[in-house]
Amino acid sequence: MTDGPGVSRRRLLGLAGAGVVTAGVAGASGVALGRASAPEPSTTAPSGVVDFHGAHQAGIATPAQDRLHFAAFDVTTDDREDLVELLRAWTDAARTMTQGRPAGTYGAVGGPYDAPPDDTGEALDLPASRLTITIGFGPTLFEAADGEDRFGLASRRPRALERLPHFPGDQLDPARSDGDLCVQACADDPQVAVHAVRNLARIGFGAVGVRWSQLGFGRTSSTSTAQQTPRNLFGFKDGTRNLKAEEEADMARHVWVAEADDPRAPWLAGGSYLVARRINMHIETWDRTSLREQEAVIGRDKGAGAPLSGGEEHTDPDFALAGREGEPLIPTTSHVHLAHPDQNDGVRMLRRGYNFTDGSDGLGRLDAGLFFLAFVRDPATHFIPMQTTLARDDALSEYLEHRGSALFAVPPGVRDERGYLGETLFDR
Amino acid sequence: MADTEELAERVEDLEFTPDQLGNGAKELLDEVATGKVTGEEEIWSHTDLWDFQANVDGARVAYEDLRPILQVREEAELDEQLETRFAALQELLDGYRDGEGFVSYDELTDDQVKELADAVNALSEPLSKLTAAVVL
Numbered sequence: 001m002t003d004g005p006g007v008s009r010r011r012l013l014g015l016a017g018a019g020v021v022t023a024g025v026a027g028a029s030g031v032a033l034g035r036a037s038a039p040e041p042s043t044t045a046p047s048g049v050v051d052f053h054g055a056h057q058a059g060i061a062t063p064a065q066d067r068l069h070f071a072a073f074d075v076t077t078d079d080r081e082d083l084v085e086l087l088r089a090w091t092d093a094a095r096t097m098t099q100g101r102p103a104g105t106y107g108a109v110g111g112p113y114d115a116p117p118d119d120t121g122e123a124l125d126l127p128a129s130r131l132t133i134t135i136g137f138g139p140t141l142f143e144a145a146d147g148e149d150r151f152g153l154a155s156r157r158p159r160a161l162e163r164l165p166h167f168p169g170d171q172l173d174p175a176r177s178d179g180d181l182c183v184q185a186c187a188d189d190p191q192v193a194v195h196a197v198r199n200l201a202r203i204g205f206g207a208v209g210v211r212w213s214q215l216g217f218g219r220t221s222s223t224s225t226a227q228q229t230p231r232n233l234f235g236f237k238d239g240t241r242n243l244k245a246e247e248e249a250d251m252a253r254h255v256w257v258a259e260a261d262d263p264r265a266p267w268l269a270g271g272s273y274l275v276a277r278r279i280n281m282h283i284e285t286w287d288r289t290s291l292r293e294q295e296a297v298i299g300r301d302k303g304a305g306a307p308l309s310g311g312e313e314h315t316d317p318d319f320a321l322a323g324r325e326g327e328p329l330i331p332t333t334s335h336v337h338l339a340h341p342d343q344n345d346g347v348r349m350l351r352r353g354y355n356f357t358d359g360s361d362g363l364g365r366l367d368a369g370l371f372f373l374a375f376v377r378d379p380a381t382h383f384i385p386m387q388t389t390l391a392r393d394d395a396l397s398e399y400l401e402h403r404g405s406a407l408f409a410v411p412p413g414v415r416d417e418r419g420y421l422g423e424t425l426f427d428r
Numbered sequence: 429m430a431d432t433e434e435l436a437e438r439v440e441d442l443e444f445t446p447d448q449l450g451n452g453a454k455e456l457l458d459e460v461a462t463g464k465v466t467g468e469e470e471i472w473s474h475t476d477l478w479d480f481q482a483n484v485d486g487a488r489v490a491y492e493d494l495r496p497i498l499q500v501r502e503e504a505e506l507d508e509q510l511e512t513r514f515a516a517l518q519e520l521l522d523g524y525r526d527g528e529g530f531v532s533y534d535e536l537t538d539d540q541v542k543e544l545a546d547a548v549n550a551l552s553e554p555l556s557k558l559t560a561a562v563v564l
Binding site (some may be wrong): 074076112114115116202205206207209 | 447450509513542543545546547549550551552553554556557559560561563
């Protein structure tokens with residue numbers, strides 16, 4: 001699908017909605033189902049520009065791009081004005097970079113010859129590549145670990161914005177976890193995503209320092225019905241039943257925070273919560289597992305992605321259907337069974353994760369897995385219960401190790417040229 | 429000793445142009461950012477904080493020399509930012525003073541090294557704008 005310039009994102013999503021509509025399932029350990037790198041219909045204008053402005057931040061309902069650079073920051077200043085200045089500067093840079101233009105007044109080559117260029121330049125000549133920049137606020141921005149109210153925000157801290165609990169089997173590395181702020185940069189070109197984070201980090205020196213960052217090279221979820229289902233590094237389709245942007249009623253019910261949700265944080269209305277988990281996969285042991293066991297662990301067929309109860313990829317799984325010896329065809333310990341809304345009070349989440357590999361470890365094992373990202377209306381109902389179940393009972397857990405964890409509150413979008421990301425928190 | 433005195437006199441007589449001072453200040457901090465803050469440069473003697481302080485002192489002198497030009501050029505914002513961030517970095521360094529010098533670099537925790545690195549980045553970014561501000 002191609003649209004001429006000037007077509008709004010809402011309009012585009014509406015058009016995309018004319019495609020196949022599927023009911024959805026969320027999967028919390030992120031290793032549910034789907035993938036394809038095959039060509040597929042474009043869901044934006046030919047220029048590849050995603051509108052920066054809107055009621056919600058871009059990069060959530062936006063059809064998932066192919067590449068990710070995610071960064072968590074610690075705020076190094078103790079001056080609230082410096083923090084607001086930073087958010088304004090980030091907003092300005094995000095506004096121009098997402099349009100495919102360089103950051104700063106002079107860009108990469110137009111400035112004074114004796115000064116370092118405003119923009120670092122590696123995205124010159126590249127299209128916008130559907131770049132989106134999404135920012136979030138971590139629990140420690142509102143209240144330091146020692147309880148200090150760092151920026152006068154403690155009374156506005158959302159109720160659900162707390163460090164995620166320790167789940168069974170977690171092996172968290174503090175150097176890959178938490179953060180005061182986060183930036184999710186997604187684009188179809190990895191250089192465009194890296195350029196965005198690099199320039200935001202540079203703009204932030206003096207106010208923030210990068211705490212950790214993660215590259216992702218292949219989306220593991222579809223967030224639009226116009227997209228095919230991609231595969232994760234286990235080789236299975238991931239995100240078949242993911243919540244899709246076209247399902248507006250479920251987006252409102254499961255992803256967007258409503259004004260009445262939290263009396264302490266009406267500023268978060270129109271925003272969401274972002275859960276980030278760095279999930280390493282035991283690649284080599286998985287690869288030595290029989291196809292029979294791999295499919296039993298996932299609960300789907302590896303080729304087409306159909307549930308083991310039969311049908312095609314998008315057929316509803318039949319958890320009651322029994323095979324030989326009366327055992328359910330979809331094992332009760334399978335990922336599909338445990339992550340299904342029927343087992344989770346009907347909750348769904350919008351997953352937006354990416355495959356990652358950071359080379360190999362000292363033993364020659366692939367340091368790889370899934371960088372799980374999900375947007376939910378309330379982590380206390382939409383993530384923590386499901387992840388507790390999966391960590392305890394999911395047969396897949398044997399092949400997974402959660403090494404990083406973070407939770408952020410994602411403020412609503414910027415409505416016009418004068419606004420800035422986070423203004424509802426700081427100005428009202 | 430005579431050599432040292434002669435050297436001191438010659439240094440007194442040296443004159444630098446504003447762009448040399450501005451670029452020199454930036455390069456002194458670049459050295460800190462790439463070598464000293466990582467503790468790699470003095471991997472055996474662990475005296476990195478001495479060198480760290482010497483480079484900051486050098487950059488600070490160059491900046492002080494250029495301040496009158498910043499004021500004439502109405503670059504008050506850059507001037508204030510440099511002043512604040514030089515002071516913030518110095519305050520961190522002062523926290524590691526030990527007798528005549530500094531604690532050994534291998535006594536610093538990872539968090540302390542990260543804090544120093546953030547303060548170096550915070551100063552280096554506006555410092556990289558100093559040359560253009562004084563020569564244009």
